[in-house]
Amino acid sequence: MSFGVPLLLATLVFVPVLLGIYVWQLRRRRRQAVRYSNVALLRAAGAGSASWRRHVPIALVLGALALLGLASARPTVRASVPTSSATVILALDVSGSMCATDVAPNRLSAAQAAVRSFVEGRDDETRIGLVVFSGFAQLAVAPTADRDELLAALDAVTTGRGTTIGAAILRSIDAIAELDPNVPPSDPVDEPSTDGPGLGDLAPAPSPSVGGSGGAGAGATADVAPEIVVLLTDGANTRGVTPAQAAEQAAARGVRVYPIGFGTTNPTQMACTREQYGGFTPRMRDFGGAGGGTIGGRNFLVVDEPALKNVARTTGGEYFAATDAEGLTKVLADLPKHVTVAEQDVDLSATVGIVAAAVLLAGLGVALRRSTS
Incomplete structure (x- = not known):
């Protein structure tokens, strides 16, 4: 795979930065939860075997952002294209x-x-x-x-x-x-x-x-x-x-x-x-x-x-x-x-962008579903 605008791959740095901020917020909330002896608040902080599910929306959003950054760099691959x-x-x-x-x-x-x-x-x-x-x-x-x-x-x-x-x-x-x-x-x-x-x-x-x-x-x-x-x-x-x-x-x-x-x-x-x-x-x-x-x-x-x-x-x-x-x-x-075929550079920008949009919508859908349940 090659990239038409490789400099735009630098935008991918925002994904780990946002992930770091999210993890820092989780730890901060956990410290605040331990400070109070409120059982309900402890449960809200994520205690329980299914606590990973609450991370799904942010994981999908970060994945979508990573894909959008990749799409902006115009990825291309060599492929056999029907002629x-x-x-x-x-x-x-x-x-x-x-x-x-x-x-x-x-x-x-x-x-x-x-x-x-x-x-x-x-x-x-x-x-x-x-x-x-x-x-x-x-x-x-x-x-x-x-x-x-x-x-x-x-x-x-x-x-x-x-x-x-x-x-x-x-x-x-x-x-x-x-x-x-x-x-x-x-x-x-x-x-x-x-x-x-x-x-x-x-x-x-x-x-x-x-x-x-x-x-x-x-x-x-x-x-x-x-x-x-x-x-x-x-x-x-x-x-x-x-x-x-x-x-x-x-x-x-x-x-x-x-x-x-x-x-x-x-x-x-x-x-x-x-x-x-x-x-x-x-x-x-x-x-x-x-x-x-x-x-x-x-x-x-x-x-x-x-x-x-x-x-x-x-x-x-x-x-x-x-x-x-x-x-x-x-x-x-x-x-x-x-x-019937010829080797050509195929631009994947549109495809990656569509996948990114689908992942982002999925993340928003999961978040809305959790907020209303």
């Missing part, structure tokens, strides 16, 4: 590669259906925000419990050129910071400006922690925030801040990121609806030719699992893989099982 009602930021990849048809009817439609099922399945207490990213990341819907607003924005997403995984993580951090004062907004970083392969390899990855892609993050030094980020992508970072850099910022703020790698390793032709294309119609040659090809050894139509696993390790989240629509729906449905 089923926490905020979830869904970061959805809407790059042109999401038009690949290796997942029927295409990756984007399958992702939209799975996310819709996830949103509709959350309880009314859960706030969900939507970040969409392609060549840049934007907050489409701030965290809200309004499911209609979320679903309308989800249905209206369109594809774009590029994949900015790192920027999506930073934008998700900023969305959390706007509603949680304990989470600072992201810091600006020097971002590479040109598309190119292997940007995730430019920053050194933190040392992997024991236990795979989940568990306590290597860089997770801050208190764990109740809010989480669910990042759904089908490719690799092509521009901007790297996933490794963004993950370090998330870990420093206690924000866990749960990346989901979506799609197969054999993407086929591109086929999106007119509404999904928006202003960008992707072609295979934009990604290096048929089958996706490679640019500098990186196939941007295939999930960059090493980078996503590193994000999970660094932030204390967990990486999931889904190769089809059914698998993605299952991953999203099972996700709350992996993020």
